[in-house]
Amino acid sequence: MNTTRAATIEFDCVSKRYPGRDEQALHDFSLEIPAGTFCVLVGPSGGGKTTALKMVNRLVSFDEGDIRIDGRSVRDLEPVELRRGIGYVIQQVGLFPHMTVGDNIATVPRLLGWNRSRTRERAVELLELVGLEAADAKRYPAQLSGGQRQRVGLARALAADPPVLLMDEPFGALDPITRARLQQEVRRLHHEVARTVIFVTHDIDEAILMGDRIAIMREGGMLAQYDTPDAILASPADSFVEQFIGEDRALRRLALRRVGEVELEPDGAGDAPRVSTATTVRNALSLMVGSQSDSVCVVGDDGTVKGVLRLARVEELLR
């Protein structure tokens, strides 16, 4: 993973109270996001996730504390200059309806004064990256589907190759199938060109699926827990987190791992159900329970048997 273009982001004891409100929107919030990390802010509404996100590009101000990108306070930069260096994706996309897809993508490069040919090349490159065609550059947003629009929104945010990407519930308005596809592609994109991503969602499933790290926030803008998905599912910090991630957290943890990644026992049983190495342990478990078998037989892509996964081994994984 190439992280040369990524930046660390540090929230240092940040507090914020909106005028006219009693409760703080963010309370003494500290978070360190290493360069290249896909960090998901998740929690119930009123948890301050979007507030925290918008502080990074100074769409929202903060009262106390500091936010640093690569050690530099966001307050030391002109807001306009700061924002041009940070990709920003929102739920409603906000494409400019009067501009073609190509012109939309070229927005920040033009603000930064890139020349015409470099801008055009970049637009074509990005269209391909987000799974659209070069010919789509000439279309208007009104001619695109919701999923295509969010792809353009993503391309526009990535246009000037920013080291930081902020995504505010980017898939919230999409249908489940489009959403799942875009989730996969954003993960893939993150592996190809790692940036430091802050991704806001209220959906814990999305957080577990997308995040290298998850910051769970609770009402009053407080950080409840900040860790990898596996660590949070294995040991929730308190009853709030436990409740938020759900009673099926053991199964969710198993869904994070594929049987191909688990240490298997040598082939033994003959009639166990067969699964491919890409199957999640959770689905393998489901198959065992469903077929009243205490093991599954793991088969590689070439059809050879890799080994056997037993129920007892699954239980060990959860310890």
Add this chain to the structure above:
Amino acid sequence: MTAAGPVIPNFGKASACITDNRAFCWGWVRAHWHDTLEPHLIQHVELTFVAVAIGFALAFVLALLSHRFRRLDQPVAIVAGLIYTIPSLAAFLVVLPIFGISYTTIEVPLTGYSLVLLYPNITAGLRAAPADVLEAAHGMGLTRIQTLWRVELPLAVPAIIGGLRIAAVSTVSIGTIAAIVGGKGLGEPIFIALGAPHPFRTEIYAAGGLVVVLALSLDLVLVVTRRMLVPWTRA
């Protein structure tokens, strides 16, 4: 009001159509196109263009100001609304003592009407940019001025052209009345023909018809302009 030329036909030599004052005599229109109808049509076009152009410039500046300073919007809109309730005839007569029988007396009320018709359309247009679009613009680092010129104004074009259509058509129609204070435009031959002992029907219909044709033509030009300037809604 005096006739600029031989507008009242010589009944002795005129055709039967004219002497009988039938509904419409093409012969009269052909004979008097160059000395009566054409010059007044050109004056009318001029009156309309000057009034709409100045009215637009003023309305545009006012709309930009009230877009920037929102507190201005309501007072300006109220004053504009009040001005529009003044009947056009009264407006010309109010201005008359100030500038006398002159071009200015015609243009001041006409400009005022097109201003008050354009202002609400331009402000509404500037507000037409959806909140998510503005948030994206802001979040990407467009300055306020860049947002205005690159986002808000282009998105206001449909509403602005809508306002121009109303302003152009109503200025053409109100401009007809302007003849009573300045003797200019297509209203002039209409008033002269109406003033004759037996109102001369052909002249009234010919000049009135030209007013309608002019209004429709300007409207058509603006509709075509909108189609060219606003390709994104033709998805």
